[in-house]
Amino acid sequence: MADPSKIIENEIEYSIGNFTGFEMIYDFDKILIYLDVKGKSLFGVDFKIHKGDEEVILKLCNYIVKDVKSCQKHDIDTEKNILLSGPVGCGKTSIFKLIQCIVPRQRAIEIIPCRNIVFGFNHLGYKIIEDYENGGNICFDDLGIEPYGSHYGRDCNVMGEILISRYELFLKSSFKTHATTNLDSKELEERYGNRVISRMREMFNLVSFNSETLDKRK
Structure with a gap:
Protein backbone atom coordinates (compact mmCIF):
# COMPACT_ATOMS: atom_id res chain seq x y z
CA MET A 1 0.00 0.00 0.00
CA ALA A 2 1.40 3.39 -1.00
CA ASP A 3 2.22 5.77 1.84
CA PRO A 4 -0.23 8.73 1.57
CA SER A 5 2.06 10.87 3.74
CA LYS A 6 4.65 11.05 0.94
CA ILE A 7 4.22 13.04 -2.27
CA ILE A 8 6.75 13.17 -5.10
CA GLU A 9 7.18 16.53 -6.83
CA ASN A 10 9.88 16.98 -9.50
CA GLU A 11 11.55 13.76 -8.29
CA ILE A 12 11.77 15.10 -4.72
CA GLU A 13 9.81 13.41 -1.93
CA TYR A 14 7.82 15.63 0.43
CA SER A 15 6.22 14.54 3.68
CA ILE A 16 2.81 15.98 4.64
CA GLY A 17 2.40 14.00 7.85
CA ASN A 18 2.68 10.51 9.27
CA PHE A 19 0.94 7.34 8.13
CA THR A 20 0.61 4.76 10.91
CA GLY A 21 -0.46 1.98 8.59
CA PHE A 22 -4.16 2.52 9.17
CA GLU A 23 -4.46 6.23 9.98
CA MET A 24 -3.09 9.34 8.28
CA ILE A 25 -2.01 12.12 10.66
CA TYR A 26 -1.44 15.36 8.76
CA ASP A 27 1.15 17.98 9.72
CA PHE A 28 0.06 21.46 8.62
CA ASP A 29 3.57 22.95 8.74
CA LYS A 30 4.79 20.22 6.38
CA ILE A 31 1.73 20.70 4.18
CA LEU A 32 2.55 24.40 3.82
CA ILE A 33 6.08 23.57 2.67
CA TYR A 34 4.73 21.19 0.03
CA LEU A 35 1.99 23.59 -1.09
CA ASP A 36 4.53 26.38 -1.57
CA VAL A 37 6.59 24.09 -3.83
CA LYS A 38 3.54 22.83 -5.70
CA GLY A 39 2.20 26.37 -6.08
CA LYS A 40 5.41 27.49 -7.76
CA SER A 41 5.13 24.49 -10.08
CA LEU A 42 1.51 25.28 -11.00
CA PHE A 43 1.48 29.07 -11.02
CA GLY A 44 5.07 30.21 -11.49
CA VAL A 45 8.10 31.02 -9.38
CA ASP A 46 6.54 34.20 -7.98
CA PHE A 47 3.87 32.19 -6.15
CA LYS A 48 4.07 32.23 -2.37
CA ILE A 49 1.77 31.50 0.52
CA HIS A 50 1.11 34.67 2.48
CA LYS A 51 1.04 34.51 6.26
CA GLY A 52 -2.39 36.12 6.38
CA ASP A 53 -3.84 33.35 4.19
CA GLU A 54 -2.70 30.45 6.35
CA GLU A 55 -5.87 30.31 8.46
CA VAL A 56 -8.03 29.94 5.34
CA ILE A 57 -5.68 27.30 3.93
CA LEU A 58 -5.74 25.42 7.25
CA LYS A 59 -9.56 25.30 7.21
CA LEU A 60 -9.62 24.09 3.61
CA CYS A 61 -6.94 21.48 4.26
CA ASN A 62 -8.81 20.16 7.30
CA TYR A 63 -11.94 19.96 5.18
CA ILE A 64 -10.41 18.20 2.20
CA VAL A 65 -8.64 15.57 4.35
CA LYS A 66 -11.90 15.10 6.29
CA ASP A 67 -10.46 15.94 9.69
CA VAL A 68 -13.84 16.11 11.43
Missing part, protein backbone atom coordinates in the same frame (compact mmCIF):
# COMPACT_ATOMS: atom_id res chain seq x y z
CA LYS A 69 -12.57 17.24 14.85
CA SER A 70 -10.49 20.10 13.44
CA CYS A 71 -13.34 21.15 11.17
CA GLN A 72 -15.76 21.26 14.09
CA LYS A 73 -13.45 23.73 15.85
CA HIS A 74 -13.91 26.06 12.87
CA ASP A 75 -17.65 25.40 12.56
CA ILE A 76 -17.20 23.46 9.31
CA ASP A 77 -19.42 20.51 8.45
CA THR A 78 -17.51 17.96 6.35
CA GLU A 79 -20.80 16.72 4.85
CA LYS A 80 -21.47 20.13 3.31
CA ASN A 81 -19.63 21.92 0.50
CA ILE A 82 -17.35 24.97 0.53
CA LEU A 83 -18.24 28.51 -0.52
CA LEU A 84 -14.90 30.33 -0.60
CA SER A 85 -15.33 34.09 -0.56
CA GLY A 86 -12.92 36.99 -0.66
CA PRO A 87 -11.93 40.14 -2.54
CA VAL A 88 -10.82 40.18 -6.16
CA GLY A 89 -7.35 38.72 -6.68
CA CYS A 90 -6.93 37.26 -3.18
CA GLY A 91 -6.14 33.82 -4.62
CA LYS A 92 -9.38 31.88 -4.15
CA THR A 93 -9.16 29.87 -7.37
CA SER A 94 -5.44 29.12 -6.99
CA ILE A 95 -5.87 27.93 -3.42
CA PHE A 96 -8.78 25.70 -4.39
CA LYS A 97 -6.70 24.12 -7.13
CA LEU A 98 -3.74 23.76 -4.79
CA ILE A 99 -5.33 22.06 -1.80
CA GLN A 100 -6.50 19.17 -3.97
CA CYS A 101 -2.87 18.22 -4.46
CA ILE A 102 -2.52 16.94 -0.88
CA VAL A 103 -5.16 14.26 -1.56
CA PRO A 104 -4.19 12.97 -5.02
CA ARG A 105 -6.16 9.75 -4.51
CA GLN A 106 -9.46 11.58 -4.09
CA ARG A 107 -11.73 12.26 -7.03
CA ALA A 108 -10.68 15.57 -8.59
CA ILE A 109 -12.79 18.70 -8.28
CA GLU A 110 -13.37 20.34 -11.66
CA ILE A 111 -13.12 24.13 -11.48
CA ILE A 112 -15.42 25.80 -14.00
CA PRO A 113 -15.81 29.59 -14.51
CA CYS A 114 -19.48 30.55 -14.17
CA ARG A 115 -19.24 32.88 -17.15
CA ASN A 116 -18.25 29.90 -19.36
CA ILE A 117 -21.36 28.03 -18.23
CA VAL A 118 -23.56 30.97 -19.18
CA PHE A 119 -21.91 31.23 -22.59
CA GLY A 120 -22.64 27.54 -23.04
CA PHE A 121 -26.28 28.13 -22.13
CA ASN A 122 -26.53 30.95 -24.67
CA HIS A 123 -25.38 28.51 -27.34
CA LEU A 124 -26.97 25.22 -26.28
CA GLY A 125 -29.87 26.23 -24.04
CA TYR A 126 -31.29 24.28 -21.12
CA LYS A 127 -29.23 21.18 -21.89
CA ILE A 128 -26.37 22.95 -20.09
CA ILE A 129 -28.41 23.17 -16.88
CA GLU A 130 -29.50 19.54 -17.21
CA ASP A 131 -25.89 18.42 -17.61
CA TYR A 132 -25.07 19.66 -14.09
CA GLU A 133 -27.82 17.57 -12.51
CA ASN A 134 -25.94 14.38 -13.31
CA GLY A 135 -23.08 14.47 -10.81
CA GLY A 136 -19.39 15.22 -10.71
CA ASN A 137 -17.38 17.14 -8.13
CA ILE A 138 -17.43 20.76 -9.27
CA CYS A 139 -16.27 24.16 -8.05
CA PHE A 140 -18.16 27.01 -9.72
CA ASP A 141 -15.61 29.80 -10.05
CA ASP A 142 -16.50 33.50 -9.69
CA LEU A 143 -20.10 32.86 -8.73
CA GLY A 144 -22.34 35.91 -8.92
CA ILE A 145 -20.50 38.05 -11.46
CA GLU A 146 -21.49 36.03 -14.53
CA PRO A 147 -23.98 37.63 -16.97
CA TYR A 148 -27.57 36.47 -17.24
CA GLY A 149 -28.20 33.88 -19.91
CA SER A 150 -30.37 34.21 -23.00
CA HIS A 151 -31.24 31.44 -25.43
CA TYR A 152 -33.49 32.26 -28.40
CA GLY A 153 -34.90 35.24 -26.56
CA ARG A 154 -35.57 33.38 -23.30
CA ASP A 155 -33.69 34.95 -20.39
CA CYS A 156 -32.44 32.76 -17.56
CA ASN A 157 -30.53 33.17 -14.31
CA VAL A 158 -28.41 30.19 -15.30
CA MET A 159 -26.33 29.72 -12.17
CA GLY A 160 -29.37 30.18 -9.96
CA GLU A 161 -31.08 27.29 -11.74
CA ILE A 162 -27.95 25.17 -11.59
CA LEU A 163 -27.55 25.79 -7.85
CA ILE A 164 -31.09 24.56 -7.27
CA SER A 165 -30.32 21.43 -9.30
CA ARG A 166 -27.08 20.88 -7.40
CA TYR A 167 -28.94 21.29 -4.10
CA GLU A 168 -31.13 18.34 -5.05
CA LEU A 169 -27.96 16.42 -5.91
CA PHE A 170 -26.49 17.39 -2.52
CA LEU A 171 -29.49 15.89 -0.73
CA LYS A 172 -29.28 12.51 -2.42
CA SER A 173 -25.63 11.89 -3.33
CA SER A 174 -22.01 12.32 -2.24
CA PHE A 175 -21.08 14.57 -5.19
CA LYS A 176 -19.60 17.89 -4.11
CA THR A 177 -20.62 21.36 -5.26
CA HIS A 178 -18.16 24.07 -4.23
CA ALA A 179 -17.94 27.70 -5.34
CA THR A 180 -15.76 30.79 -5.15
CA THR A 181 -17.19 34.30 -5.06
CA ASN A 182 -16.25 37.94 -4.63
CA LEU A 183 -19.74 38.78 -3.33
CA ASP A 184 -21.06 38.90 0.22
CA SER A 185 -24.30 37.23 1.33
CA LYS A 186 -26.44 40.30 0.68
CA GLU A 187 -25.08 40.67 -2.86
CA LEU A 188 -25.61 36.98 -3.53
CA GLU A 189 -29.21 37.21 -2.35
CA GLU A 190 -29.80 40.20 -4.63
CA ARG A 191 -28.33 38.18 -7.52
CA TYR A 192 -30.14 34.89 -6.98
CA GLY A 193 -33.09 35.56 -4.67
CA ASN A 194 -34.11 34.14 -1.32
CA ARG A 195 -35.11 30.73 -2.71
CA VAL A 196 -31.58 29.98 -3.91
CA ILE A 197 -29.85 31.58 -0.93
CA SER A 198 -31.79 29.47 1.57
CA ARG A 199 -30.55 26.35 -0.23
CA MET A 200 -27.00 27.70 -0.37
CA ARG A 201 -27.01 28.20 3.40
CA GLU A 202 -27.96 24.56 3.82
CA MET A 203 -25.42 23.11 1.40
CA PHE A 204 -22.36 25.35 1.93
CA ASN A 205 -19.80 26.06 4.62
CA LEU A 206 -18.67 29.67 4.27
CA VAL A 207 -14.89 30.13 4.36
CA SER A 208 -13.74 33.72 3.87
CA PHE A 209 -10.53 35.56 3.20
CA ASN A 210 -10.08 38.76 5.19
CA SER A 211 -11.68 41.70 3.38
CA GLU A 212 -8.32 43.49 3.57
CA THR A 213 -6.48 40.71 1.72
CA LEU A 214 -4.31 42.20 -1.02
CA ASP A 215 -4.83 41.64 -4.73
CA LYS A 216 -1.97 39.27 -5.48
CA ARG A 217 -2.24 39.84 -9.23
CA LYS A 218 -0.97 43.39 -8.96
